[in-house]
Amino acid sequence: MSLIVSVRVEAATLxxxxxxxxSVSNCNDSAMTYMTISAAVMAANPNDTIIVCPGLxxxxxxxxxxLTIRGAQFNIDARTRTFVPANESIIDHPCEPVQIExxxxxxxxxxxxxxxxxxxxxxxxxxxxxxxxxxxxxxQILNNIVQNNISGxxxxxxxxxxxxxxxxxxxxxxxxxxxxxxGIQTNFGLCKATIDQNKFSGDTSTSVLVVAPSSNLAIxxxxxxTPTPESIALINVxxxxxxxNVSTGSTNNSTIDLFGGNSDVIITSNTLLNGxxxxxxxxxxxNFGVLQNTDITAHxxxxxxxxLAGMEVxxxxxxxxxxxxxxxxxxxxxxxxxxxxxxxxxxxxxxxPENNVDFTPWLTTPPPGCPQVPNTPGKAxxxxxxxxxxxxxxxxxxxxxLLIKQSVNPTSVGSQATxxxxxSCCGPRGNLEYNDHQANVQIKAIxxxxxxxxxxxxxxxGKHAQFRGEANEKGTTGTQQVGFIVDVDDxxxxxxxxxxxxxMFKIQTFDYMAGGPxxxxxxxxxx
Numbered sequence: 097m098s099l100i101v102s103v104r105v106e107a108a109t110l111x112x113x114x115x116x117x118x119s120v121s122n123c124n125d126s127a128m129t130y131m132t133i134s135a136a137v138m139a140a141n142p143n144d145t146i147i148v149c150p151g152l153x154x155x156x157x158x159x160x161x162x163l164t165i166r167g168a169q170f171n172i173d174a175r176t177r178t179f180v181p182a183n184e185s186i187i188d189h190p191c192e193p194v195q196i197e198x199x200x201x202x203x204x205x206x207x208x209x210x211x212x213x214x215x216x217x218x219x220x221x222x223x224x225x226x227x228x229x230x231x232x233x234x235x236q237i238l239n240n241i242v243q244n245n246i247s248g249x250x251x252x253x254x255x256x257x258x259x260x261x262x263x264x265x266x267x268x269x270x271x272x273x274x275x276x277x278x279g280i281q282t283n284f285g286l287c288k289a290t291i292d293q294n295k296f297s298g299d300t301s302t303s304v305l306v307v308a309p310s311s312n313l314a315i316x317x318x319x320x321x322t323p324t325p326e327s328i329a330l331i332n333v334x335x336x337x338x339x340x341n342v343s344t345g346s347t348n349n350s351t352i353d354l355f356g357g358n359s360d361v362i363i364t365s366n367t368l369l370n371g372x373x374x375x376x377x378x379x380x381x382x383n384f385g386v387l388q389n390t391d392i393t394a395h396x397x398x399x400x401x402x403x404l405a406g407m408e409v410x411x412x413x414x415x416x417x418x419x420x421x422x423x424x425x426x427x428x429x430x431x432x433x434x435x436x437x438x439x440x441x442x443x444x445x446x447x448x449p450e451n452n453v454d455f456t457p458w459l460t461t462p463p464p465g466c467p468q469v470p471n472t473p474g475k476a477x478x479x480x481x482x483x484x485x486x487x488x489x490x491x492x493x494x495x496x497x498l499l500i501k502q503s504v505n506p507t508s509v510g511s512q513a514t515x516x517x518x519x520s521c522c523g524p525r526g527n528l529e530y531n532d533h534q535a536n537v538q539i540k541a542i543x544x545x546x547x548x549x550x551x552x553x554x555x556x557x558g559k560h561a562q563f564r565g566e567a568n569e570k571g572t573t574g575t576q577q578v579g580f581i582v583d584v585d586d587x588x589x590x591x592x593x594x595x596x597x598x599x600m601f602k603i604q605t606f607d608y609m610a611g612g613p614x615x616x617x618x619x620x621x622x623x
Contacts, residue, residue, distance in 0.1 A: 107143045110136045114151030123149035123168075133157045133165070133187065142198075148185040148206070157187055158195045159203075160229075167205035167240070174241045174265040175295040175319070179207070184241070191217035193245070197229035200257055204238040211245035214273045221245035221269065225252050225284050232256035234288075241265045246273035248299065251291075252284040255312070259289035267321075268298035277301030279326070286310040297321035302348070306330045316340050322370075323347050331386065332357035342367040350376035351402075356386035356413070363394040367466060370401040374444065377420065378410040389414050393421045396459075398466030399444050400428025406444025407433075409453055419454040422446070426459040426466055429545065429564065431579055433458065434606045441606065442545060442564040442579035471521045472549040473623065476561040476584060479516035480617015482601050482610065513610055515601060517582065519563045521547040528567065528582065530603055537608055538570040539580060549623055555587035555597030559621040569605055578605040586621040 111118045111129040119125035130136040132155050136146045142161045150168040159165070167185035169177060187193045188210040194203065195218060208221045218225075221242045226233045234257020241264070242248045248269035253259040266279040275281055277300035280291060285308045296303035296318060303326045304315055313336040320326035322345035328338060330353070338361065343351045351371045354361060356379035368374035374397075377389050392414065399406040406427050414420050427433040427443030433455055435446040446453050462468055512534060519526030528541035544565040552558035562583045569578045581604050587597035599619040602611025 107145065108141065109145045109147060110140055111147050111149070112136045112153075113149040114153060118149050120147060137161070137163065137165075150183055150185055152181075152186050152188060154188055156189045156191055156193060156195065158197060159201050160197045162198050162200050164202040165204070165206075166202075167207075169207075169239060170205035172205060172239055173263045174239050175263060175293075179241065181207075192220060192223045194222045196222065196224045196235060197231060199231050200234045200236075202236045202238070203240060204236070205240065207241040207243070209242070209244045211247075212271045212273070214246075218250065219246040219273055219275055220248060220250035220281070222249045222251075224250055226254055227252070227284055234259055237261045237264060239263045241267070242279075243267045243269065244271065245269045246271045247275045247278040247281055249280045250284075251280050251282055251289065252286055252308075253289055254285065255287035257288070259286070261289070261291045262293050264294045266294055266296050266299065266303070270298065270300040277325075278305045279303045280305070282306040282308055282310055284308050286313060288312045290314040290316070291318065293317045295319045295321065296326045298324055300325055302327045302329050304328045304330075306333055308332070309334075311335050313337070314339070318342075320346060320351070327351050327353065329353040329355060330358055330361070331355050331381070333361065334358075335360045337362045337364070338366065339364045340366065343369065343371060345370040347372070349373060350408075352376070353378070354389050354392060355379065356381050356389060358392065359390045361389075361392050363392070363397065365396045365463070367398045368402065368406075369398070369467070370403075372403050373405045373408050374399045374402045375407045376405075376410075377408070377413050379413040382412065388412065395422075395424045396463050397425045398463055399425055400466075402444050404445070405447045407453060407455075408445075408447040409450070411449050414450075414452055416450055416452050419452040420448075422453050422455045423457055424459055425455070426462045427455075429579070430460040431545070431566075432456075432460075434579055434581075434604070436606055439606050440566055440577055440579045442566070442581060445604075445606070469548050469550075471524055471547050472561075473522050474547075474549050474561075474621065475518070475520040476547070476549070476563070476586075476619070476621045477518045478584060478586075478599070478601070478617065478619035479514075480599075480601070480614045480619070481512065481514050482612045483512045483615050512615075515603070517541075517563075517584075519544055519547055519561075524563065524565075526563070528563075528565075528580075532608075532610060535608075536572050539567045539578075539603065539605065539608075540570075541565050541567045541580070542577070549621060552585045552587065552597075554585040554600050558585055558587040558597060559623075560585050561621045567605070569608065578607075580605050583611070584619050584621070586619045590618050 233253025320343040325348035429443035585600035598613035
């Protein structure tokens with residue numbers, strides 16, 4: 097007769113301190129312990145916990161077993177904690193500081209930095225790839241500062257386990273190298289992953305970039321700090337929620353970009369302010385076999401102040417029917433978005449040359465949490481002449497091209513024009529007359545809806561004013577009532593020749609746009 101005895105091995109806790117002396121409860125203890133994280137990983141058994149005391153760990157940490165590794169800032173939100181190097185467990189290495197080659201690893205409370213070397217190094221501060229290591233992924237990356245790498249996190253996982261990236265500060269991951277400037281990127285595939293409540297800052301390409309076939313993603317409640325190109329970009333993703341994210345001025349061409357092959361993507365309750373294009377649906381790789389985007393919906397988003405478009409859907413990037421469902425969004429104005437289907441709208445533009453965006457009904461009041469800029473007491477007056485500058489107004493000319501393609505009666509945009517206006521607040525009132533002589537377009541205000549004064553981006557000591565309203569627009573085919581937006585900058589006296597910068601004037605309706613520096617005249621903004 098044989099006796100089989102089953103012995104259960106309890107998970108152990110190992111301690112690391114760069115001076116080699118610490119205990120589980122006291123990093124200042126004199127007990128001997130591991131001096132490097134790599135040595136503790138090598139000694140640990142699967143499911144053990146490793147506690148890492150504050151210190152600078154100049155090593156490449158390769159994690160090849162299921163472990164929970166806790167830094168000195170374990171469970172302390174990286175987005176809000178004050179960075180004091182003496183209080184951090186810092187992993188710093190020029191060749192992929194942390195490489196995960198196991199399932200269900202927990203990495204909590206570190207600063208991870210220093211990736212500067214190209215291939216054969218893996219470029220990212222934290223690198224995962226289950227296909228390379230023969231594993232499944234399913235990691236938890238929590239409360240870490242991931243900074244100053246070529247890219248922040250290479251995040252990949254199959255569908256066996258869920259992945260969570262949460263409460264991290266992911267910043268300045270823009271060292272030179274392939275994939276530079278991405279906070280989180282997926283090159284090999286990601287499934288059942290949640291990227292939630294992280295702060296992205298100073299990454300010069302994107303916040304989240306998914307370029308490999310992926311599914312079941314939730315990108316939620318993240319902060320994209322401005323003014324950098326922080327953004328979310330997906331290709332070939334099936335079933336995803338992009339929800340609750342906040343961007344207040346991304347310099348990327350698109351804050352959210354679905355650039356081909358995406359399906360069943362919900363964009364909801366995001367705050368997308370003062371960027372260039374808030375949401376873009378395009379397909380630049382259609383010639384390489386990437387399919388159209390399908391089944392995209394966008395609801396309850398706060399979209400306002402974006403210079404080119406609140407939403408742009410490129411030709412052939414989305415089916416004609418059914419149209420993209422983008423109802424119940426706030427576009428920056430109770431009158432709704434500016435679009436040929438809503439010519440009196442003064443909100444952010446919807447550019448859909450194939451008329452395949454359904455944006456009605458829109459929200460006539462902002463959704464909860466959507467910041468509103470109140471009207472500003474003051475006055476703006478001006479008159480003069482403009483002529484678009486192709487070297488200094490690339491964005492204006494780009495939008496002009498799109499509008500010409502979309503307009504039923506395209507006009508010559510940005511030709512020499514004269515204007516005069518006087519607007520004051522509060523409440524908003526005044527007049528505007530504009531005449532593009534070459535294009536034979538005349539715009540005369542009927543009413544003023546809003547008037548806001550702010551600092552000028554065109555000149556460091558100047559003021560900026562924006563006013564919106566309704567106008568009669570007269571062109572070669574007759575007169576129509578339209579919504580309009582005017583932006584002006586007062587850079588000094590006189591407006592057309594000043595050392596502080598030249599005064600600026602820009603006007604846009606749903607089918608016309610022109611703007612540029614004054615070549616005669618003056619603008620004054622008073623508070």
